[in-house]
Amino acid sequence: MTTSLHPAIDLLDTAAFAGSQPHEQFRWLRENEPVHRHADPHGPDFWVVTRHADVIAVEEDHETFSSEPTIMIADPSEELGLGDHKMMISADPPLHTSYRRLVHKEFTPKAAQALSARIGELASTIVDRVAGRGECDLVADIAGELPSSVIAELLGIPLEDGRRLYALTELIHADPAKVPEGAGTGAVLEMFGYASQVAADKRANPGQDLASRLLHAEVDGHRLDDMDFCLFFLLLVDAGGDTTRNLVAGGMQALFEHPEQRRRLQADLDGLLAPAIDEMLRFVSPVIYMRRTATRDTVLGGQAIAAGEKVVVYYGSANRDAAVFDDPDAFRIDRAPHPHIAFGVGRHFCLGVHIARVEIAAMLREVLTRLPDIEPAGPVTWQDSAFIFGPRSMPVRFTPTTVR
Numbered sequence: 001m002t003t004s005l006h007p008a009i010d011l012l013d014t015a016a017f018a019g020s021q022p023h024e025q026f027r028w029l030r031e032n033e034p035v036h037r038h039a040d041p042h043g044p045d046f047w048v049v050t051r052h053a054d055v056i057a058v059e060e061d062h063e064t065f066s067s068e069p070t071i072m073i074a075d076p077s078e079e080l081g082l083g084d085h086k087m088m089i090s091a092d093p094p095l096h097t098s099y100r101r102l103v104h105k106e107f108t109p110k111a112a113q114a115l116s117a118r119i120g121e122l123a124s125t126i127v128d129r130v131a132g133r134g135e136c137d138l139v140a141d142i143a144g145e146l147p148s149s150v151i152a153e154l155l156g157i158p159l160e161d162g163r164r165l166y167a168l169t170e171l172i173h174a175d176p177a178k179v180p181e182g183a184g185t186g187a188v189l190e191m192f193g194y195a196s197q198v199a200a201d202k203r204a205n206p207g208q209d210l211a212s213r214l215l216h217a218e219v220d221g222h223r224l225d226d227m228d229f230c231l232f233f234l235l236l237v238d239a240g241g242d243t244t245r246n247l248v249a250g251g252m253q254a255l256f257e258h259p260e261q262r263r264r265l266q267a268d269l270d271g272l273l274a275p276a277i278d279e280m281l282r283f284v285s286p287v288i289y290m291r292r293t294a295t296r297d298t299v300l301g302g303q304a305i306a307a308g309e310k311v312v313v314y315y316g317s318a319n320r321d322a323a324v325f326d327d328p329d330a331f332r333i334d335r336a337p338h339p340h341i342a343f344g345v346g347r348h349f350c351l352g353v354h355i356a357r358v359e360i361a362a363m364l365r366e367v368l369t370r371l372p373d374i375e376p377a378g379p380v381t382w383q384d385s386a387f388i389f390g391p392r393s394m395p396v397r398f399t400p401t402t403v404r
């Protein structure tokens with residue numbers, strides 16, 4: 001084992017995720033305590049899992065490492081009144097399998113491909129809106145616009161509502177200490193209120209959208225009730241929104257910081273965009289962690305873990321593991337092969353992966369071809385979150401162009 005200088009380990013401090021993920025902490029943990037006991041002032045200790053192989057071992061063994069009751073470090077608030085209802089991402093088989101079967105058709109590679117012309121149009125309209133201005137906020141005006149529109153279209157709700165709901169997801173992921181008391185729970189309840197209205201509306205007037213199909217489908221002989229639907233709705237708005245935004249904004253930040261990689265990419269967008277996106281996914285890792293809960297006593301990476309303990313896997317660390325990636329801190333747009341796990345592994349592997357890839361490619365292509373000299377124009381601020389990683393605002397400037 002290496003014994004590099006022991007940095008203070010605090011993965012609950014959102015400041016550690018401003019500017020970059022805490023790679024010094026992650027490196028020390030991987031090299032010295034790959035399964036590390038971490039204190040939590042608001043609850044029981046949790047285990048931090050930082051090596052690529054151990055993250056995969058946890059995610060592939062749902063019988064030992066359950067996704068219930070939640071994939072967040074904090075347990076769910078009773079105020080939400082969830083009762084026995086479960087969100088797909090926080091459910092184990094057999095419920096998880098039934099839920100996944102219910103929605104997977106909307107998320108196949110073919111379904112994502114069918115959306116690609118529309119996604120390209122939306123990306124182009126987003127750049128139209130800023131192109132003449134010569135400056136904008138890359139997060140709010142560009143990267144965040146597309147995912148909220150795409151998920152709104154999928155669910156069959158107005159695009160403006162998609163934007164408002166997406167602002168709620170920011171509150172849900174914010175550090176509770178940095179927002180007014182109860183703001184996170186309030187945001188979930190507001191989302192549920194909106195979703196209940198959608199449910200009433202789509203039950204009365206079903207359309208061809210995912211929300212209507214969910215409301216009229218059956219899981220094990222039962223229709224989804226209002227709370228089941230609200231949880232699906234929240235998951236889709238949440239998982240489909242800030243992840244993609246953070247990847248596009250964080251990926252652009254990586255290009256700004258690595259001008260020679262950027263030059264190569266812009267010179268051969270057709271050849272290099274796909275591998276560059278994988279490298280951005282590895283380098284940025286927009287989802288910081290997922291939690292599991294041990295269902296039985298077990299041993300992971302030589303460390304004993306007791307039944308009932310929280311086990312938290314850190315993707316940003318796994319994606320910089322030198323046992324898997326050569327020179328892991330280097331940003332190389334043509335890295336291959338690419339076993340990054342930014343979309344997770346196993347049965348909860350990101351449902352939206354194909355749509356996300358279409359969105360990311362459309363947005364980056366549009367920005368890099370239509371605003372080719374885009375560059376930073378001021379300080380970047382970062383999400384106040386230890387769960388979702390990425391910039392909150394990123395001022396940029398570029399030579400103004402007329403709309404096509």
Ligand code: HEM
Binds near residue numbers: 100247347
């Ligand atoms: C860069 C973009 C994205 C990243 C990095 C990302 C990452 C992830 C990760 C890490 C997980 C958990 C996997 C696990 O536990 O092993 C996940 C699950 C999920 N993602 Fe994504 N995601 C992205 C975009 C999207 C989009 C666009 C959608 C929807 C349109 C989406 C929908 C979901 C859903 C529904 C789940 C839960 C799957 C389940 O429980 O079976 N994601 N994603």
